[in-house]
Each structure stands twice: as C-alpha cells, then as structure tokens.
Amino acid sequence: MSITKLADKINEAKAQGRTALIPFLPGGYPDREQFWKEILELDENGADVIEIGMPFSDPVADGPVVEAASLKCLADGIDLKWILAGLSDHRAKIRAGILLMGYYNPVLQYGLEKFAKDAREAGVNGLIIADLPYEEGVEFRELLAKYDIALIPLVGLNTKPERMDLYAKDGNGFCYYVSVLGTTGDRDSLPEEIKAGLKQAQEIFDIPVALGFGLKNPSQLESLEGLVDGAVFGSALIRHIDEGKSSAEFMKVWK
Amino acid sequence: MKKGYFGKFGGQFVPELLMPPLLELEEAMEKIMKSNEFQQEFTRLLKDFVGRPTALTHCANISRELGFNLWLKREDLAHTGAHKVNNTVGQALLTKMMGKPMLLAETGAGQHGVATATAAALLDLDCEIYMGALDVKRQSHNVRRMELLGAKCVPVESGTQTLKDAINAALRKWISAQQTTHYCFGTAAGPHPFPLLVREFQSVIGREAKAQFKEKTGELPYMVVACVGGGSNAIGMFHEFVQETSVKIVGVEAAGTGEPGCTNSAPINLGTPGVLHGMNTLLLQSEEGQILPSHSIAAGLDYPGVGPEHVHLHDIGRAQYGTVNDHQAMNAFQMLCKKEGILPALESSHAVAWVLENRKSIPKEANVIVNLSGRGDKDMDILEDYLANHAK
Numbered sequence A: 001m002s003i004t005k006l007a008d009k010i011n012e013a014k015a016q017g018r019t020a021l022i023p024f025l026p027g028g029y030p031d032r033e034q035f036w037k038e039i040l041e042l043d044e045n046g047a048d049v050i051e052i053g054m055p056f057s058d059p060v061a062d063g064p065v066v067e068a069a070s071l072k073c074l075a076d077g078i079d080l081k082w083i084l085a086g087l088s089d090h091r092a093k094i095r096a097g098i099l100l101m102g103y104y105n106p107v108l109q110y111g112l113e114k115f116a117k118d119a120r121e122a123g124v125n126g127l128i129i130a131d132l133p134y135e136e137g138v139e140f141r142e143l144l145a146k147y148d149i150a151l152i153p154l155v156g157l158n159t160k161p162e163r164m165d166l167y168a169k170d171g172n173g174f175c176y177y178v179s180v181l182g183t184t185g186d187r188d189s190l191p192e193e194i195k196a197g198l199k200q201a202q203e204i205f206d207i208p209v210a211l212g213f214g215l216k217n218p219s220q221l222e223s224l225e226g227l228v229d230g231a232v233f234g235s236a237l238i239r240h241i242d243e244g245k246s247s248a249e250f251m252k253v254w255k
Numbered sequence B: 001m002k003k004g005y006f007g008k009f010g011g012q013f014v015p016e017l018l019m020p021p022l023l024e025l026e027e028a029m030e031k032i033m034k035s036n037e038f039q040q041e042f043t044r045l046l047k048d049f050v051g052r053p054t055a056l057t058h059c060a061n062i063s064r065e066l067g068f069n070l071w072l073k074r075e076d077l078a079h080t081g082a083h084k085v086n087n088t089v090g091q092a093l094l095t096k097m098m099g100k101p102m103l104l105a106e107t108g109a110g111q112h113g114v115a116t117a118t119a120a121a122l123l124d125l126d127c128e129i130y131m132g133a134l135d136v137k138r139q140s141h142n143v144r145r146m147e148l149l150g151a152k153c154v155p156v157e158s159g160t161q162t163l164k165d166a167i168n169a170a171l172r173k174w175i176s177a178q179q180t181t182h183y184c185f186g187t188a189a190g191p192h193p194f195p196l197l198v199r200e201f202q203s204v205i206g207r208e209a210k211a212q213f214k215e216k217t218g219e220l221p222y223m224v225v226a227c228v229g230g231g232s233n234a235i236g237m238f239h240e241f242v243q244e245t246s247v248k249i250v251g252v253e254a255a256g257t258g259e260p261g262c263t264n265s266a267p268i269n270l271g272t273p274g275v276l277h278g279m280n281t282l283l284l285q286s287e288e289g290q291i292l293p294s295h296s297i298a299a300g301l302d303y304p305g306v307g308p309e310h311v312h313l314h315d316i317g318r319a320q321y322g323t324v325n326d327h328q329a330m331n332a333f334q335m336l337c338k339k340e341g342i343l344p345a346l347e348s349s350h351a352v353a354w355v356l357e358n359r360k361s362i363p364k365e366a367n368v369i370v371n372l373s374g375r376g377d378k379d380m381d382i383l384e385d386y387l388a389n390h391a392k
C-alpha cells in the first residue's frame, strides 16, 4: 500500500469508465456489530473507497442526519481506539481504500504521531479533518505523509484559485469538492455554479476530484460528465440503513 | 503562515468553506475599522446610544468592611444592561459598512442575543439568533426581548442544547449564508480574527476605567478583576493594563456547585488543551477529546472553552485565574444588592465574590477595580429558585 492508493483506486474506476463510489458511515453505526458487516457489504458491492466517520461531540460541518448518527455512536461509547482496533481486524478482508473522516480534537487528544502510526498499522490510506484548513494542517500533513497517509484537501464553491493552489501543491489522495455552501446532508439538486468550480478543481489538482455533500442519486451527476471522478454519499446511506434496508441494495443503484 | 495566535493558543480551526468569510472579515478590520468614518461613527454610537462612558463607582460601604477600596466599572449601566452591547454595536456597524444585510449570532444567557438584536434594529439589519433549546426555556424573558427587537430566535435541539451547540449551529448557518451575513460572535474566542475583533470593541472598558481612575486618584489601581465566560468583558478590562506591569490582573472562572467532580465552567483551572469552535485553547473535555457539558449558575459563564488570549496571559504568568462557586457568587450578589444598592449579574457576581473570598491577600488601602459586566435583572428567576432551595 502507498499514499497513492486512494488516487489509484479512483483512477481504476475511471479507467473502467465509471465514477468511483465512496460511501460514508460513522464508525460504530448503526451498532458495533452491524457496522463491520455494513463495511464488508459496501466493499463487496462496489465501494472503491470507504469513508469511516470518527464521531465528535461538536461536528460543525455536518448536517442533522450525520450528526445524529455520530452522537448515537458516541453514546454507545465508540472511540478512535475501537475504530482502529476493529479496522485492524477487518482490513485484510476489505479491498477498498480506507479513509477516516472527523474533527481535529479527538485526533489531537489521541496524539498526532501515535494516531498516524496506529492508523497506518490499521490500514488507513487517507484522512479528512473537517476543521483543519491548509494553514493549520501543514505539520500534520507532513507527519501523515511519513506514515503513507494522505490528508485529503476539501475545497468548495467559495474556494478561490489561490487557495486551491495551496492545497494542490502538496495534496495527495484526491481532492474532495464540497458540492454546496453548507453542511452534509442530501439535497434534491446541486447548485449550477458547481460545474465551473469542478472544472477549476480539475485544472488545478493533478489528483482525482471527488464530489461530496448532498448526493442522493446518480442522476445528480449526469450533467457533470467528465468533471467528477468520485462520488461521496453519507446522509443518503445512513437514511437507507435507518429504513432497515441493506448496503448492497444502496450500492446497486449507484453501480 | 498560521495566523491569530497568542503564544501557543488561538488559530483558525474551521472548515475550509469558512476561510473566505474569515479572510474577508480580517480585511474589513484592516480597511474599514481603521477608517475615520468608522471610528467617528462608532465613538458617536457608544456615547449617544450605548451611554458611554459608564461610571466608575467607589463602593464605600463594602470598602469600609474590607479595609481596602473596591471600585466597580459599571457595564451594567450600558444600554441593554451588559458589556455585550459594545461589541455588537461595533460588529453591526462593521457589517453595515461591509455591505452585508444580515447579522447572525449565538447566545447562551440571551444577553448577547439581545445586544445583537438591538444593534441590528438600530442599524436596520436582519437578525437571526441561535440559542440552545434548554437556554430558550431557562431564559424565555430574553427570547421575548429579542423577538420584540425584530430578531428571529432559532432554538437549537442538537447536542447539549446549550451555548456550545448554539455556536455550532451559527457556524453551520454562516457556512451557507456567508455572502449576505456576518457572524456577530459574542465573546473574545472562536477562530481568528474574532478574539482580536471582540477585544478591540471591548477594550473601551479598560481604557475608560484607567482614565477615570487616574482622574480620581492620579494613580494606577493595585488590581483589576473580571469574570471569564468566553472572556470578552475580562479581556476588555485587562487589555489596557497588560503593559502596566504593576497592576495585578485576575480573571474569575465559575467552579459550578464547587463539589468535587462536579461539572464546572473553569477550563483555565480545570481543563486541558484542545481544539473547539475554531481555536486551540483550554477545554473541558474527556480523554478522548469529546467536549463535556459545563455548569454554572450564571448562564453567561456556562461554556466549556475560553478565549485563547486568556490562556496565553495565564501561560506567561501575566494574569492569574481563580475560581468561585455558585454559592460564593450568590453571597456576593446579595451583599452588593444590600450594601451598595447595585443588583449585579450573576456572572459579574463571580468577580466580586473572588475579591471577597481573597480579601486577606489584598493589602490595606489597595485599590481594586472589578468589572461589573452586567446587571442582574435577567437573573431574578434563578435567584429566587436558589434562595427557595437554600433557605436559611
């Protein structure tokens, strides 16, 4: 495995003429046991990269569905140790790239170096820290790189080219393009300006560009042909699982 | 490249989508706030609308008992009844000059919400206030005030349903409404440049106090004391005195019920370093980095974090931070009412209580200025509850 693993996974999908699928589920959701079953099922049913949420008490970038799911996990006593230990146990069976998504404080308390080391050992390929903009993430990005873990840049509709350049300079993995000026949560339609933004991101980044926040069904991507290399979906998947339906069924729609 | 640090504390820990409005705000501070036009209008509003300068009152009766001089900087006499209005009038004026039509704010006790709604009404801005659902119930009087002033008060049902969740909700809203909205943050905390922005607007407190005290005595005070929630009234009082190394500086945190192991609101005394609400600071948190609920009888102190500049002042030993529990604050509250005819906010009562509790360590004849950050009318229900449950 190497730091290019996430980019490779997405590029493989691209080579097959499809958009890479990146489902998101908070660690420990809907419960401790079911969680790993869902992860394996997502993996077997076409996930190219799987994003596991690291629950935090104060998730400012998340909408109501992801927040409620994360808070439930916290109430169940899920922590980083549990997620990393479980991942170590299951990693060999998972073909997809693994991404952890969360907020800075729990990682900071775990210890940045220890986290990087343990995450590497558990087979994590990349990390998204929602509240770590470029400037605050410089040292951590370097540390993670030593452990072969990508710190995924998040940009969006209001990110000027100068700031995209910053992220692109030492960005690895893929660029996460946030589809809306807002929080996570599925929406019926995506803003029109998104095309221009994605085009710009495709020009500036030489890693793949994935779109996330607000995705609900594949038809949303139809008009974005050629601009999106990967699609991330969280709230829609959580809702689907809450309705008692299977991950396999969810993935089928997207394949 | 990192900005907005006070020593090791501060910073900008926000989603990238919030960096543009923070950079825009920083630029507005540089260009607009330094202009004569802004400064003249702000000064005029402080005088004619807020009612500044506020008085510096010598508490003759309590001073006689203590053997040293207790002075109060009377922010309770500012319009809307607390120091909060200095900041909101400043930020509202800045918003207006930035050409944005709307103010967004969070509030715990409701004081900052009322002050924001007031400034918005004055300057003809739309206004939306996020408030934890629990606080909406506890402080219904202030919710009604906000609504009368034309603001929309949005209850926040997530998390602990208190101030920290109101901040999360306001930050989320700001992400989506940044083009038309300014987030009027209520204390000297949060991501850069808020700690500097709020300090700038609140430092009028210390400037006035110093000038007024010098005029009365020709000297500098021995000590200045203020309560610390997020830290805005305190940094407003302290800023002018930080360079005056002969002046002792004391911030007072809320120790909650004071029982061992109780939740409290004293992150400088009882917290650990971490990142929340855009800043690296001291926090009440679990070992796993989850934010813990706080408690204080004073709703305005009930916050698990604290502004980064205070942590720095503590770190370098320039300021000392003590704690006072609910009970001690209540005693100070009643003493100030009965002996001086002043009904202080429960928040400010913590600062007064620290002086009473530490009277032995203060030299005879010394001059101590306490920042009386607000008036206590808003706390009548809490006070009555407390007295009913602790009948003597």
Ligand SMILES: Cc1ncc(COP(=O)(O)O)c(C=O)c1O
Binding pocket: B082, B083, B108, B109, B110, B111, B112, B186, B187, B188, B227, B228, B229, B230, B231, B232, B233, B234, B299, B300, B301, B345, B347, B348, B373, B374, B375
């Ligand atoms: C009267 C009063 N004093 C003090 C505070 C604490 O805030 P800060 O530490 O920002 O001054 C509040 C907050 O609501 C308040 O209403």
